[in-house]
Amino acid sequence: MKKVAVIGCGNIGQRHMRNLATLFTNATVYAIRSGSGNAFCPADADQLITLDELDSSFELAIVASPANFHVPHARHCLDLNISTLIEKPLAQDYAHGLHFVDSLSPGNNKLASVAYCLRYLPSAQFIKKLIETKQLGRIYNVNAEVGQYLPDWRSGTDYTQSVSARSDLGGGALNELSHELDYINWLFGVEKVLSASVRRSHELNTDVEEIVDAQVTLKNSAIGTIHLDFLQKRPYRKCVIIAENARIEWDLIANSVTQFDANGFKALFDGSRYDKNHMYLDMIGDFIAQKQNTASLREGLEVLHIIQRIKESAHNV
Numbered sequence: 001m002k003k004v005a006v007i008g009c010g011n012i013g014q015r016h017m018r019n020l021a022t023l024f025t026n027a028t029v030y031a032i033r034s035g036s037g038n039a040f041c042p043a044d045a046d047q048l049i050t051l052d053e054l055d056s057s058f059e060l061a062i063v064a065s066p067a068n069f070h071v072p073h074a075r076h077c078l079d080l081n082i083s084t085l086i087e088k089p090l091a092q093d094y095a096h097g098l099h100f101v102d103s104l105s106p107g108n109n110k111l112a113s114v115a116y117c118l119r120y121l122p123s124a125q126f127i128k129k130l131i132e133t134k135q136l137g138r139i140y141n142v143n144a145e146v147g148q149y150l151p152d153w154r155s156g157t158d159y160t161q162s163v164s165a166r167s168d169l170g171g172g173a174l175n176e177l178s179h180e181l182d183y184i185n186w187l188f189g190v191e192k193v194l195s196a197s198v199r200r201s202h203e204l205n206t207d208v209e210e211i212v213d214a215q216v217t218l219k220n221s222a223i224g225t226i227h228l229d230f231l232q233k234r235p236y237r238k239c240v241i242i243a244e245n246a247r248i249e250w251d252l253i254a255n256s257v258t259q260f261d262a263n264g265f266k267a268l269f270d271g272s273r274y275d276k277n278h279m280y281l282d283m284i285g286d287f288i289a290q291k292q293n294t295a296s297l298r299e300g301l302e303v304l305h306i307i308q309r310i311k312e313s314a315h316n317v
Contacts, residue, residue, distance in 0.1 A: 001027040008034040008064035017044035034065030067170025090300030092170030094308040114300030116182040120279040137244025142224040147232030165206040172208035177228040189219030198314035
C-alpha cells in the first residue's frame with residue numbers, strides 16, 4: 001500500500017487513520033473532510049486533500065462520513081476502482097442502499113464491503129462456531145440488547161450536534177446501533193419482523209429514535225428479540241441464546257461467553273484482555289486480503305431492509 005484515504009475526520013475516521021498508519025507503515029494516509037469543518041489536517045493523517053483530488057492511484061479508501069454521505073462518497077471511490085470499506089450503515093436508508101447496490105457493476109461490487117467490525121470480536125467468532133457445530137441443539141430464543149448513554153459517547157463534544165442525534169445526517173438508534181441487527185442476521189438470519197416499537201425518550205432532546213424494541217423470526221424458526229437504546233447510563237451489550245442443551249450468555253463488552261445448564265455454569269470463552277482495536281485492524285486486513293469475511297454490500301443492504309421493516313412495524317413514534 002502506497003496511498004490510502006479516509007473520508008470523514010470524526011472519531012471513527014481518526015481511528016481508521018491511526019490503524020492504516022500502523023498496518024501500512026510505508027503508506028501515505030490522506031484525510032478527506034466530509035463536510036465544511038475546519039480545514040486542518042487531523043494528527044493521524046499525513047495530508048489533507050479534497051474529494052476531487054482522489055484518483056485511481058489510491059489503493060484503499062475508507063468511507064467514515066455521516067450515513068447520508070456514504071452512498072455518494074462510496075460511489076465516487078468505486079468509480080475510480082478504489083477498494084472501498086464503508087462504515088456502517090451502508091446508506092441512510094434502504095431505498096438509497098438498494099439503488100446504490102443495484103447500480104454497481106459486478107466488478108465494483110467486489111471492491112466494497114461494509115465495516116461491521118463486531119464480526120471480528122473473538123467472542124463473536126467463538127459464538128459463530130458454537131452455532132455452526134450445533135453444540136447447543138435446537139435454538140429457541142435469541143435476545144440481543146445494547147444500550148449506552150448518548151451524551152457519554154464522545155467526550156468533549158456536543159452530543160446534540162453529533163451524527164447519532166441528527167436525522168438529517170442519518171442518525172438514530174437503528175442506524176447507529178445496527179451492529180446488533182448485523183450480527184443477528186449474520187449468525188441466524190432474520191426471516192421476518194413480527195412487531196416493533198420505536199420511541200423517543202424526550203430526555204435527550206434529539207429528533208431521532210432513541211429506543212427500539214423488535215421481535216423477529218429467525219431462519220432456524222427461533223424467535224429473536226432486539227433492544228437498542230441511547231439511554232442506559234452504564235454501557236450494556238449482551239446476547240442471550242436459549243437452546244435445547246444450554247443457555248448461553250455472550251457479553252460483548254467483557255468479550256466473554258458463559259454456558260448455563262443443569263450442572264451449573266461455566267466459562268466457555270474469556271477474552272477480557274483483548275484490545276478491541278484489533279477488531280478494526282483485523283477487519284481492514286481481511287478486507288484487503290479479500291477473504292470475503294467482511295460484510296458484503298448485500299449483507300449491508302439486508303440490515304437496512306431489517307431497519308425499514310422495523311420502522312414499518314413500529315406502533316409508537
